[in-house]
Amino acid sequence: MSVLTRDEAQTRAQFLDVERxxxxxxxxxxxxxxxxxTAIRFTARAAGDTFVEVKPATLRSISLDGHPxxxxxxxxxxxxxxxxxxxxxxxxxxxxxxxxRTGEGMHRFTDPTDGETxxxxxxxxxxxxxxxxxxxxxxLKSVFAIDVTAPEGWTVLGNGVAxxxxxxxxxxxxxxxxxxxxxAIAAGPWHSVTTEHAGLPFGIHCRxxxxxxxxxxxxxxxxxxxxxxxxxxxxFDEPYPFDSYDQAFVPEFNAGAxxxxxxxxxxxxxxxxxxxxxxxxxxxxxxxxxxxxxxxFGDLVTLTWWDDIWLNESFAEYMGYQTxxxxxxxxxxxxxxxxxxxxWGYDADQRPSTHPVAPDPDAVPxxxxxxxxxxGISYAKGASALRQLVAWLGEKDFLAGINAHFARxxxxxxxxxxxxxxxxxxxxxxxxxxxxxxxxxxxIDTLTAETGTPEPAAAPNPPNGNGNGQxxxxxxxxxxxxxxxxxxxxxxxxxxxxxxxxxxxxxxRFEIDVPGDGTPTIRPGRxxxxxxxxxxxxxxxxVRLDTASWDTVLTGLSGIPDALTRAVLWNTARDMVRDxxxxxxxxxxxxxxxxxxxxxxxLVQGVLSFAAGQIAARYVAPENRPGALATLTDLCxxxxxxxxxxxxxxxxxxxxxxxxDAATQPDTxxxxxxxxxxxxxxxxxxxxxxxxxxxxxxxxxxxxxTIAAALEADPSATGREGAAxxxxxxxxxxxxxxxxxxxxxxxxxSNYLFxxxxxxxxxxxQEELTGDYVPRFYPEATALAARRGPAIAxxxxxxxxxxxxxxxxxxxxxxxxxxxxxxIPALRRKLVDQLDxxxxxxxxxTSADR
Numbered sequence: 001m002s003v004l005t006r007d008e009a010q011t012r013a014q015f016l017d018v019e020r021x022x023x024x025x026x027x028x029x030x031x032x033x034x035x036x037x038t039a040i041r042f043t044a045r046a047a048g049d050t051f052v053e054v055k056p057a058t059l060r061s062i063s064l065d066g067h068p069x070x071x072x073x074x075x076x077x078x079x080x081x082x083x084x085x086x087x088x089x090x091x092x093x094x095x096x097x098x099x100x101r102t103g104e105g106m107h108r109f110t111d112p113t114d115g116e117t118x119x120x121x122x123x124x125x126x127x128x129x130x131x132x133x134x135x136x137x138x139x140l141k142s143v144f145a146i147d148v149t150a151p152e153g154w155t156v157l158g159n160g161v162a163x164x165x166x167x168x169x170x171x172x173x174x175x176x177x178x179x180x181x182x183x184a185i186a187a188g189p190w191h192s193v194t195t196e197h198a199g200l201p202f203g204i205h206c207r208x209x210x211x212x213x214x215x216x217x218x219x220x221x222x223x224x225x226x227x228x229x230x231x232x233x234x235x236f237d238e239p240y241p242f243d244s245y246d247q248a249f250v251p252e253f254n255a256g257a258x259x260x261x262x263x264x265x266x267x268x269x270x271x272x273x274x275x276x277x278x279x280x281x282x283x284x285x286x287x288x289x290x291x292x293x294x295x296x297f298g299d300l301v302t303l304t305w306w307d308d309i310w311l312n313e314s315f316a317e318y319m320g321y322q323t324x325x326x327x328x329x330x331x332x333x334x335x336x337x338x339x340x341x342x343x344w345g346y347d348a349d350q351r352p353s354t355h356p357v358a359p360d361p362d363a364v365p366x367x368x369x370x371x372x373x374x375x376g377i378s379y380a381k382g383a384s385a386l387r388q389l390v391a392w393l394g395e396k397d398f399l400a401g402i403n404a405h406f407a408r409x410x411x412x413x414x415x416x417x418x419x420x421x422x423x424x425x426x427x428x429x430x431x432x433x434x435x436x437x438x439x440x441x442x443x444i445d446t447l448t449a450e451t452g453t454p455e456p457a458a459a460p461n462p463p464n465g466n467g468n469g470q471x472x473x474x475x476x477x478x479x480x481x482x483x484x485x486x487x488x489x490x491x492x493x494x495x496x497x498x499x500x501x502x503x504x505x506x507x508x509r510f511e512i513d514v515p516g517d518g519t520p521t522i523r524p525g526r527x528x529x530x531x532x533x534x535x536x537x538x539x540x541x542x543v544r545l546d547t548a549s550w551d552t553v554l555t556g557l558s559g560i561p562d563a564l565t566r567a568v569l570w571n572t573a574r575d576m577v578r579d580x581x582x583x584x585x586x587x588x589x590x591x592x593x594x595x596x597x598x599x600x601x602x603l604v605q606g607v608l609s610f611a612a613g614q615i616a617a618r619y620v621a622p623e624n625r626p627g628a629l630a631t632l633t634d635l636c637x638x639x640x641x642x643x644x645x646x647x648x649x650x651x652x653x654x655x656x657x658x659x660x661d662a663a664t665q666p667d668t669x670x671x672x673x674x675x676x677x678x679x680x681x682x683x684x685x686x687x688x689x690x691x692x693x694x695x696x697x698x699x700x701x702x703x704x705x706t707i708a709a710a711l712e713a714d715p716s717a718t719g720r721e722g723a724a725x726x727x728x729x730x731x732x733x734x735x736x737x738x739x740x741x742x743x744x745x746x747x748x749x750s751n752y753l754f755x756x757x758x759x760x761x762x763x764x765x766q767e768e769l770t771g772d773y774v775p776r777f778y779p780e781a782t783a784l785a786a787r788r789g790p791a792i793a794x795x796x797x798x799x800x801x802x803x804x805x806x807x808x809x810x811x812x813x814x815x816x817x818x819x820x821x822x823x824i825p826a827l828r829r830k831l832v833d834q835l836d837x838x839x840x841x842x843x844x845x846t847s848a849d850r
Contacts, residue, residue: 002076004053004126005366006305009137012050016135017043018142020174023132026149027119027187028168033057033096034106038132040091044084051078053126054133055105056095063092077129093133101750102791103254105130106185109750111251113209113716118188120250120265122258125306126367128180139304139413141177148172150187157186157205159262161244173243175261177411179302184260186248193218197226198233200240206249209716210271214249217272220281221247221288224328228289231327232296232319235399238406241300247288251717252752254791257287259294259316266291273718274687277650279601282330290320301406304413306370307361310439311419313374314357314382317341318390321383332600337383338537338567339606343574345380345540349444351836353829357382358416358439371790372829384540385438391538392434392485393427400426437482445480447514447533448544454522472527473520476512480541484514488521489535489565490528493556503559504530504552530556535565543572554586558594566603574610577619578840580847584615585624588631596638601650604639608632608658616662617764618806618841621849625764632662644680653682660691666701686714690722697729698763704730721756728760731769736761740773743800744780751791758799767805774802774810778817781827790826797830806841814838 019041026035040052059071062079073080081091099108099119104127110117121131128134148156148170156162159182160173175183191211194203204221206214214221225247233239242262253267270284297319298312321333348354355363357377364370390398401423409418416439424431454473474488487509494505507528512521530552533543545553553569560566573590576582591607598604616628639655642648656678663669669692677683684692693710696702704727711723728739739761742749749757762770781800785793802810814835818828 002078003366003368004137006307006361006364009139009305012135012137013139015045015048015050016140017045018135018140019043020143020145021132021134023144023146024149025132025146025185027154028149028151029096031099031108033098036093036095036097036132038091038093038134040093040133040135041088042091042135043088044086046086048084049080049082050084050135051080052091052093052133053077053129053136054079054093054095055097055129057098058096060094060096061092062094065089077126079133091133095133097131100130101252101748102789103252103751104789104791107250107252109251109717111207111209111717112720116189116208118186118190118207118251120186120188120248120253121184122254122265123181123183124255124258125181125371128183131183131185134180136180138179138181138302138306141179141302141411141413143174143177144183145174146172146183146185148185148187153189154187155190155192155205157184157190157203157246157248157263159184159242159260161201176241178261178299182260182299182302184258184263184265186250186263186265190248193222195222197229197245198240201244201246202226203244203246204249205246206268206271207251210249210268210273213271213273221284224285224288224324225292227327228292228323231323232292235323235402236296236406237403238296238300238410240295241410242295245292247291252750254751254794257291259291259298259312261295261299264288264291269718273716274685275649275653275682277601277605277653279336279605279650282324282333282336282602285328285330286320286324286333286336289324290316293319293323296406297402300411301409302413304415305361305364306367306373307359307364308414308416309370309373310357310378310382311414311416313378314386317379317383318386322387332563332602334537335563335567335600336602336606337380338564339570339602341376341380342384342537342540343380343571343606343610344376345384346376346444346542346571346575347578347837348376348833349381349442351833353832353836354442356440356442357385358435360440368825372825381540388438388485388539389434393423393429393431397427397429398423401431434483441481443480444540444542445478445482445484446542446544447484447486448477448479449531449533449546449549450475450477451527451531451546451548452520453527454520470526471522471524473522474512474531475520476514476516476533478514482541484534484539484541485511486514486534486539486541487511487536489530489532490523491530491532491552491560493529494559504556504561506561509535530560532565532568534568535562537564537568542575543568544576545572554590555593557590558597563600563603566598566600567606570603570607577615577844580844583848584619584628584844585848587611587615588628592631592635595635596642601654604651605654608635608654612658612661614841617804619844619848621845622765622767626664629662629664633659633664636662640678640680646681649682656682656688657691660688660695663695664699666696666699669696670701686716686718686722689714690719690726693722694726694729694760697726697760698731698766700731702726702730717752721752724753724756725760728757729763731763731766733769736769736773740776743796744784747784747788751795754792755795755799758795761800762802762804764804770802771805774805775813777802778814778820778831782817782820782822782824785824785827786822790824793824793827794830797827797834801830801834803834803838806838806845808842811835811838811842 022039024037055077062069156170158172159175162172190205191208192205246263249266249268249271257266293316297315324333405422420435490508491504494503530549620628636655636659643652673692707726781796
């Protein structure tokens with residue numbers, strides 16, 4: 001199959017105007033294929049040749065301007081259109097198309113709970129060709145008019161209002177001009193909650209088996225939707241550009257969500273079957289806000305080519321967090337961004353695969369390479385850069401530039417140059433220079449603080465002195481190339497408080513530019529106990545504290561009053577562990593000391609996740625892992641005891657989850673499972689039952705009979721995934737062989753069942769059992785990716801990689817595998833990243849042993 005190159009897209013965009021697609025889909029033709037009939041009206045600007053893309057199961061017929069063409073001329077996914085005359089044309093294509101089980105194209109899912117079937121499209125990048133024929137590139141926008149025939153009793157959703165005309169036939173209102181990858185259909189016996197807001201129909205939809213859970217949260221979801229909609233209309237001059245706003249929570253969705261105009265699709269894990277924390281509710285709300293921002297930035301104004309994907313994702317990421325903070329009850333969203341999302345960006349930016357936020361167009365020569373840039377750089381680093389830009393420009397000028405961008409490019413396409421020009425039109429600042437320094441470079445700057453006492457001659461009467469003659473100095477050195485506008489926080493020990501060990505009080509906050517003029521910043525008073533660079537987390541950089549401040553952090557971190565400041569410091573500790581500058585045992589000891597006093601759920605979750613998922617699982621040597629897990633279980637016990645009064649159910653839930661995951665003995669877990677409750681709460685729900693059973697499987701403390709009984713009790717989709725995970729985790733040769741065969745030989749697993757099986761297979765502490773599979777992974781994953789495509793390749797590289805085989809031999813084996821020319825780009829990229837993480841884990845172990 002050919003991938004589309006940037007040069008081909010530019011040539012075709014200069015050659016064609018595409019006016020309208022008229023599409024008829026018949027979803028009643030069986031379980032393997034559906035019928036797709038497409039008429040494309042287009043105009044050739046001159047005589048010449050081009051091609052249309054389609055990936056059919058069977059191409060039944062194709063005609064141009066009423067003249068039949070030979071279906072046998074289809075070459076992979078391209079049908080050549082040769083000898084076109086200048087002027088209007090109409091192309092007709094009649095095909096049978098395959099349903100997908102991997103979340104690409106038209107995904108088909110049958111709910112094991114009730115046997116109902118659901119279909120939805122995910123047409124991103126190149127997958128529209130799996131559903132209908134198209135000139136498939138983002139800058140050939142068109143009108144799309146779609147009719148759907150579906151089984152009786154189904155509801156069909158689309159980009160516009162859908163009308164049921166009888167006998168299973170649905171007509172979807174034609175769209176305004178949108179890109180091919182944004183077309184969306186969802187069909188099935190949906191459970192729906194509908195309302196109106198601002199004169200538009202709003203709806204939320206899910207599988208019928210999830211109806212009680214959606215209904216329980218419908219008010220919250222719709223309130224968030226309305227609040228974000230209203231806030232965006234306060235920020236943006238351009239009104240919402242589509243005729244309705246539906247949000248469908250769909251099964252086995254690969255991404256978090258997709259910004260289809262008028263029909264946003266979400267993974268249906270956001271319909272909570274089990275108890276969740278308020279931070280998890282905030283995450284769902286942020287995704288709602290993120291996807292709605294795309295209605296303007298991404299859908300109304302769309303990138304010209306995929307090198308500018310950051311224009312979509314960075315903007316929506318920034319707007320999602322900022323708008324949620326401004327318009328909803330979730331006012332501390334940037335703490336979660338700092339501790340969860342920002343680390344994603346920092347990690348990606350230190351790997352060999354790093355790239356600029358806005359890569360050079362030549363670095364994205366085709367769609368296969370473009371797909372690799374949906375990462376922590378395009379999302380988290382880009383959003384961090386925009387946050388720094390807003391701090392530097394001011395929000396008023398930033399929004400003025402954004403609104404100019406929307407006005408100039410509405411229902412059209414734009415580039416980085418267009419975006420920067422529009423921002424520059426709203427300010428006197430040199431936005432072009434800022435873009436070169438922030439968007440066209442790679443890597444992370446490191447800002448290091450040095451504090452001291454200035455010489456009396458240097459500042460006999462500091463301009464901001466306090467009159468007592470005392471002052472202190474701050475020098476910030478930068479390892480990197482970007483300018484930063486940062487806030488510095490100065491903190492003193494506070495006496496007589498009950499806020500945990502070493503409570504600290506803010507003395508002063510002030511802003512500085514880095515790099516400065518080379519002279520130290522002089523501040524009044526004695527030297528603070530703690531000096532925090534990037535207090536407020538408004539820039540994107542690693543931070544290193546002076547020695548005295550770091551000593552204060554180790555003893556007083558939980559006593560810092562602001563959660564965002566604590567997030568900056570926990571990120572500093574995380575960076576130092578990853579860079580071999582802080583012993584993993586010290587990080588664990590710091591968590592053990594301070595998390596029992598932490599009130600922010602995002603921080604507790606983020607710190608425990610790093611401590612368990614990286615330190616205990618990968619960074620400590622196998623002989624030290626039991627001690628690390630004991631530290632985590634002791635910490636979680638403290639948190640569980642702290643919340644016995646029911647005052648903080650979210651904190652208690654986090655502690656229970658992590659206690660389960662870190663347990664090295666089965667007794668407590670068996671008791672909870674047998675009694676169907678944690679003593680003092682919570683009662684076990686499906687998520688906690690499967691979590692316990694997975695850990696018991698890892699410990700060899702359960703068996704197939706128990707797993708089968710649990711699946712019979714919970715035959716849902718998540719139950720099937722839980723059972724697959726448990727079976728793969730069992731520490732027996734037979735269980736590992738069966739799981740491996742399902743992953744790499746069978747090819748029938750859906751994307752979600754593949755992921756669950758892979759997650760269960762590799763477990764810390766089972767290295768002897770799985771060691772022989774490490775060298776097998778590379779050739780078998782390469783063959784799998786070639787057979788099943790990018791979505792499964794990404795899942796294999798992310799979840800089926802032998803991440804816990806932290807040794808030189810495993811690293812060497814993987815490094816040699818990168819030389820295989822058969823690696824498809826999606827898998828190669830994942831392996832490059834995973835091997836770099838493996839190399840880092842090995843280095844951390846080595847430095848900790850010194």
